Amino acid sequence: MSIHSQPVKSRAAASSLSERGALDPDEIWWRDHQPWLQERGYSLRPRYMPDWIPSWKGTKKLWVGCEDAFGPVRFNLLDATRTSDGAMVLLKQIRPSQHPNEIDIGTYFSSEPLKSDVRNHCVPLYEVLDVPDDQDLKLLVMPLLRDFDDPHMETVGEAVEFFRQVFEGLQFMHENHVAHRDCMGPNIMMDPKPLYPDMYHPLSSHLKRDYSGPAKHYTRTKRPTRYLYIDFGISRKYSAEENSPLEDPIWGGDKTVPEFHRSNDPCDPFPTDIYYLGNMIREYFLKPIRGVEFIEPLVMEMVHDDPSERPTIQQVVARFDELVKSSNSRKLRSRLVYIKEDPALRLFRNIRHFFRSTYYVLARYSALPTPSL
The missing domain is CATH 1.10.510.10 (Transferase(Phosphotransferase) domain 1)
Incomplete structure (x- = not known):
């Protein structure tokens, strides 16, 4: 999902880090919050497990051909799997102090009776997660598009x-x-x-x-x-x-x-x-x-x-x-x-x-x- 207000990371920089088996600095936040997200019902890919070891490490595999080689294109977005039904979702970090209307409008269109209107083409907002260690940071849970x-x-x-x-x-x-x-x-x-x-x-x-x-x-x-x-x-x-x-x-x-x-x-x-x-x-x-x-x-x-x-x-x-x-x-x-x-x-x-x-x-x-x- 594209976000107009966030810069695209340098894929080249991410690649050089991934070759050495390291996460991009922005990805460390996701790794550190993986246990909390798992508790909330969202599993992350192996790359973001606390004990992750690159799948190509110690092998003859080319790192670019491995599932866990790359991080997200934008630092504030990450895919996840909803453990209750296996659905692929997108997690988006936002700061209400910077974008005060995003949650309200997303919730408005994701609530009845608007939610069920066939003319509603606004992305559904499944859930808003309060990040436990940052009062001004929320995670929006939406379908992966x-x-x-x-x-x-x-x-x-x-x-x-x-x-x-x-x-x-x-x-x-x-x-x-x-x-x-x-x-x-x-x-x-x-x-x-x-x-x-x-x-x-x-x-x-x-x-x-x-x-x-x-x-x-x-x-x-x-x-x-x-x-x-x-x-x-x-x-x-x-x-x-x-x-x-x-x-x-x-x-x-x-x-x-x-x-x-x-x-x-x-x-x-x-x-x-x-x-x-x-x-x-x-x-x-x-x-x-x-x-x-x-x-x-x-x-x-x-x-x-x-x-x-x-x-x-x-x-x-x-x-x-x-x-x-x-x-x-x-x-x-x-x-x-x-x-x-x-x-x-x-x-x-x-x-x-x-x-x-x-x-x-x-x-x-x-x-x-x-x-x-």
Whole structure:
């Protein structure tokens, strides 16, 4: 799970330490708290056991090929296994003094009746752990998610379903008076369980959890999945009476927000959310992919330089619904073509897509893979 406010560690530095069988300094915190986490019902990987000895030590194994070779990409995030049911979860360190709203908003969307609303695409917050030796440190327990575009979507219908869900999710947040304020690409993720029923290693997502081989996965058409918004560190919840709240600009992961470049004056965060989502579609779909050009007029409205000229999320959803109604099954089943796709592989992918699509039609898999709840 990506966190906008935390620096990515140097993997090279971590590698040199791992070669010597040592933990990165930031990982020592997790090792020292492993017994407490075990008591709370969360087991960590062997690397974080107090008596851990690198599995390659004293052998001829290459350290880079061992399951316990690497630490987390970000120091405040670590995967774990919930001992009660074996589910893979993510533990996230946060300091409420720095991000006072994250727990409240996460708890709000993870509580009934909002929790059960099918339009709720906010990451579930399973539990908040009070760290015993630090009063200003909490651990958020959430499901382990995967980047929304890994693996790549294969059909127009898969992309359309993604658009539908992220529009629906932002509409749900805005109707509940929450502005995300950082809903760019890395803060939209995917529930991997439908695609990867046996899951995968959290740091080598192409491999099985035990490193014994490639992790098997399905397409989104065969196993539809849900997309979820994460990271409410700079999000804000307003009262129903605050129709157009004003907030000082706060930079998220996307540094291109037009109104932030023009002025430091307070502005309404809800149109900024619309820009973030439109720019995400522009950068992840319209620029690198052929096949989704139909959504470009809507996206260009969403990224308008003037926030007052952008549609509301209700208008976005209504216009998108009209676009979907005009798309036939053949269009939805067509292949997404990446502009930088290797020409040598294009023929192979076209042939594979033809036979796969034929199978999906005969097996009655929907061209618009909406997950059942």
